[in-house]
Amino acid sequence: MKELKKQKIGFIGLGIMGKPMALNLVKEGYSLSVCDIRPEPVQELAALGATVCDTPRQVARQCQVIITMLPNSPEVRQVALGDNGIIEGARPGTIVVDMSSIAPLASVEIHGKLKEKGIEMLDAPVSGGEPKACEGTLSIMVGGDENIFEQVRELLLVMGSSAVLVGDIGSGNTTKLANQIIVALNIAAMSEAMVLAEKSGVDPEKVYQAIRGGLAGSTVLDAKMPLVLKGNFKPGFRIALHIKDLQNALGTAHELGTPVPLTSLVMEFMQALKTGGKAGDDHGGIIRFYENLAGVEVRSRG
Amino acid sequence: MKELKKQKIGFIGLGIMGKPMALNLVKEGYSLSVCDIRPEPVQELAALGATVCDTPRQVARQCQVIITMLPNSPEVRQVALGDNGIIEGARPGTIVVDMSSIAPLASVEIHGKLKEKGIEMLDAPVSGGEPKACEGTLSIMVGGDENIFEQVRELLLVMGSSAVLVGDIGSGNTTKLANQIIVALNIAAMSEAMVLAEKSGVDPEKVYQAIRGGLAGSTVLDAKMPLVLKGNFKPGFRIALHIKDLQNALGTAHELGTPVPLTSLVMEFMQALKTGGKAGDDHGGIIRFYENLAGVEVRSRG
Numbered sequence: 001m002k003e004l005k006k007q008k009i010g011f012i013g014l015g016i017m018g019k020p021m022a023l024n025l026v027k028e029g030y031s032l033s034v035c036d037i038r039p040e041p042v043q044e045l046a047a048l049g050a051t052v053c054d055t056p057r058q059v060a061r062q063c064q065v066i067i068t069m070l071p072n073s074p075e076v077r078q079v080a081l082g083d084n085g086i087i088e089g090a091r092p093g094t095i096v097v098d099m100s101s102i103a104p105l106a107s108v109e110i111h112g113k114l115k116e117k118g119i120e121m122l123d124a125p126v127s128g129g130e131p132k133a134c135e136g137t138l139s140i141m142v143g144g145d146e147n148i149f150e151q152v153r154e155l156l157l158v159m160g161s162s163a164v165l166v167g168d169i170g171s172g173n174t175t176k177l178a179n180q181i182i183v184a185l186n187i188a189a190m191s192e193a194m195v196l197a198e199k200s201g202v203d204p205e206k207v208y209q210a211i212r213g214g215l216a217g218s219t220v221l222d223a224k225m226p227l228v229l230k231g232n233f234k235p236g237f238r239i240a241l242h243i244k245d246l247q248n249a250l251g252t253a254h255e256l257g258t259p260v261p262l263t264s265l266v267m268e269f270m271q272a273l274k275t276g277g278k279a280g281d282d283h284g285g286i287i288r289f290y291e292n293l294a295g296v297e298v299r300s301r302g
Numbered sequence: 303m304k305e306l307k308k309q310k311i312g313f314i315g316l317g318i319m320g321k322p323m324a325l326n327l328v329k330e331g332y333s334l335s336v337c338d339i340r341p342e343p344v345q346e347l348a349a350l351g352a353t354v355c356d357t358p359r360q361v362a363r364q365c366q367v368i369i370t371m372l373p374n375s376p377e378v379r380q381v382a383l384g385d386n387g388i389i390e391g392a393r394p395g396t397i398v399v400d401m402s403s404i405a406p407l408a409s410v411e412i413h414g415k416l417k418e419k420g421i422e423m424l425d426a427p428v429s430g431g432e433p434k435a436c437e438g439t440l441s442i443m444v445g446g447d448e449n450i451f452e453q454v455r456e457l458l459l460v461m462g463s464s465a466v467l468v469g470d471i472g473s474g475n476t477t478k479l480a481n482q483i484i485v486a487l488n489i490a491a492m493s494e495a496m497v498l499a500e501k502s503g504v505d506p507e508k509v510y511q512a513i514r515g516g517l518a519g520s521t522v523l524d525a526k527m528p529l530v531l532k533g534n535f536k537p538g539f540r541i542a543l544h545i546k547d548l549q550n551a552l553g554t555a556h557e558l559g560t561p562v563p564l565t566s567l568v569m570e571f572m573q574a575l576k577t578g579g580k581a582g583d584d585h586g587g588i589i590r591f592y593e594n595l596a597g598v599e600v601r602s603r604g
Contacts, residue, residue, distance in 0.1 A: 104502060127516050141512050143504075166508045174502040175509045178495035182518040185494065185564070189487030192562050193480035196551070199560040200406060200476040202445075206468045207477045210443050214429050216484040218520030249498070258501040258596040260494050262487070262564055294560040 001064060001093070004155055008033045008051065010059040010066030012079055012086075013100070014041035017126070018069035020134040021099070021159045026050065028158045033062045056080070060089030065152060068098045072244060073106035080110050080121075092118025097152055099140070099159075101125040103248040104170035104177065105255060107143065111169040120148045123172040126160060127179055129237050137161040141179075143171030177252060180245040181263050184283065186220040188266045191287035191298075194228070198296045205229055205300055224284035229300040236282035243270050243279070303366060303395075306457055310335045310353065312361040312368030314381055314388075315402070316343035319428070320371035322436040323401070323461045328352065330460045335364045358382070362391030367454060370400045374546060375408035382412050382423075394420025399454055401442070401461075403427040405550040406472035406479065407557060409445065413471040422450045425474040428462060429481055431539050439463040443481075445473030479554060482547040483565050486585065488522040490568045493589035493600075496530070500598045507531055507602055526586035531602040538584030545572050545581070 001007075011022045014036040022032060022045055032050040035058070036042050046052050053059045056079045059066055066086060070076050076098055080086045086096060096114060098107065098121060107123040114121050122144035132138045138160035142149055149165045156163040166175045193216075197207045208225045211217070227233070246267045253260040269289040276292075278285055291297050303309075313324045316338040324334060324347055334352040337360070338344050348354050355361045358381045361368055368388060372378050378400055382388045388398060398416060400409065400423060409425040416423050424446035434440045440462035444451055451467045458465040468477050495518075499509045510527045513519070529535070548569045555562040571591040578594075580587055593599050 127513075139512075139516055164508070164512045166512050167504045170502070171504045171508075174499055174504045175512050178499045178509050179513045179516060179518045181495040181498065182491045182513070182520075182523070185491030186488055186518070186520060188564055189484045189491065192487065192564055193483040196483065196555055196558070196560050196562065197476055197480045199558045200472070200554070202469045202473045202476045206466070206473075207480050210441075210466045210468050210477050211429075211481045211484070214441055214481065215521050215525060216481045216488070218484075218488060218522070219517050220520070221484070223517060252502070253498055256498070256501045258498050258598075259592060260498065261567055262490055262494055265563055265567065290561060296560075 001151060004065065005029055007065070008063045009155065010063035012036070012056050012059055012066065013069035014045065015069065015071070016130055017133045019044070020130070021069060024136040024158055025155070030155070030158070033059050035059050055084035056086045057084040057089035060086040060094060064091070064093065065095045065097065065155065068096065068100060070100040072100070073102040073248070076100050076102050077106065077110055081113050087114060087117055087119065090117070090119050094119045095148055095152060096121040097124050098122070099124045099126055101176050101245060102173055103252055104173040105252060107170040107173050120145065121169065122148055122152070123170060124156065124163070125172050125176040127176065133159070140164070141166055141172040141175040143167055143173065144169045177245065177249045180242065181249050181260070183220060184242055184246060184266045184286070185262050186218050187224060187283055187286045188269065190221055190225060191290045194225070194298045195287065195290040195294050195296060198298045199294050203301055204298045205302065227282070227284050228287055228298055231297070231299055233281040233285040233288070235280065236284065238279065239270050239273055239281050239283050239285060240279040242283045243267065243274065246270070303453060306367065307331055309367070310365045311457065312365035314338070314358050314361055314368065315371035316347065317371065317373070318432055319435045321346070322432070323371060326438040326460055327457070332457070332460070335361050337361050357386035358388045359386040359391035362388040362396060366393070366395065367397045367399065367457065370398065370402060372402040374402070375404040375550070378402050378404050379408065379412055383415050389416060389419055389421065392419070392421050396421045397450055397454060398423040399426050399458070400424070401426045401428055403478050403547060404475055405554055406475040407554060409472040409475050422447065423471065424450055424454070425471060426458065426465070427474050427478040429478065435461070442466070443468055443474040443477040445469055445475065446471045479547065479551045482544065483551055483562070485522060486544055486548060486568045486588070487564050488520050489526060489585055489588045490571065492523055492527060493592045496527070496600045497589065497592040497596050497598060500600045501596050505603055506600045507604065529584070529586050530589055530600055533599070533601055535583040535587040535590070537582065538586065540581065541572050541575055541583050541585050541587060542581040544585045545569065545576065548572070
């Protein structure tokens, strides 16, 4: 394959995550062919020299490497395999790097269909959210063929500070789901414990300081507890998005036949918060589910 | 009060935790009056110069500061308030430092009864387990009066590397429960996620390496995942003991009226493991509950 900077790179999906990622590629000297259903981000990229395409098919006509950054499995399936999709325009040897967070089994299925036409695919979901997308310091978890991964690694490292190949196609999304399960449950663990402390009349800030250095310590505890104590639930990472990830986790678990009882419960807590109008809150706001039931607030007394 | 090294310090309960704690006090030059229902550890301490007492009452006759390190709330209640208990032998101004992990509401109740006789009490449960008890590097969480705490702080710092006053009587045990809730749930979170990864066919060791540096990172993940990958469930901290702590957490939560749905579920997982003969395993063995249901093992492929 021609050196990546001497060819057009496709970028489909210029949303909250996709746009800053595409901008980082432009900044680094890559020339892009872009496509999105909304005109604004497309025009913004066009003003910086990107070629505007009306369909994923048209992107695929122009590019041997295509990045997709879309909301969920159905959108990726549509863009890759649907009418005017990538599959209609791509030559054999084209590489699709799907950086969306979708169901791992959807990655496997879409990869299978593309592969029949000789099109390669990696699943490469990210963690770090919008701030790290802007900084180009995302953590990228990649599933797929090692040889394909090596061909696009330099491109990934423009958008992320790390890109780790974890296994075959779908493994990136499986890793992302494992990550999102642990994060959701660790937030709920903190919440359950701290609301109990508050309800007991003990200052939760002192409890936090007393336990953070021991076996109960976690990145979640240090990232979220100071915000909870201030009553700051500004996202960060929205409950609505974590609901999407847990939906994929539950679907995957049920399909594979592995139990996820705690994930299932925390999903219910988040659904209750959504019903209460809190889907736009940071996922640290899971604690409000407990606070509402217990009739207390875990806030700083300082 | 007379300098602590110039008086007899009482020590009641010379079990897996109490004995090494008492030995550290002797090593540091304190002279002890000891009591336990089993003769072996009493004789071991006697051989090092400790005075042997037949009852807590007798300990209280000889000591103005008495440490108790007992299995659970009923034992502390018995030793403090029962026949031949501390309350029968202690003079006003005596300080009881209960270092057992018990229900916070039991601490409050026992403190109330002792206080009627002018006897002071702190609840000062520890974390760190047997190894840190032997090293004298326990983390000690203290509830009670600040002035009383100051009088015994030097004594506590012989047994622990830190002693933090978190609030009024019972606060030490509330903090310990919050700690134990978070630890149990973080282990379960790791288990639920990693069994899903394994069942998906992804190498759990690679998933661990990919996510440990991000928001899913935790002390539990770094302490337990390497042991799980080796199939090493040697305690460490036994599931049987964690069951006891969660029993106290559930009891406290129900009495106060605060919800602990995840703790309640993880308690059921641990009960199932106990039924399966695994109560003596390290609490990292919670993952076996999931492994058994999913029919996989999360082990190193290396």
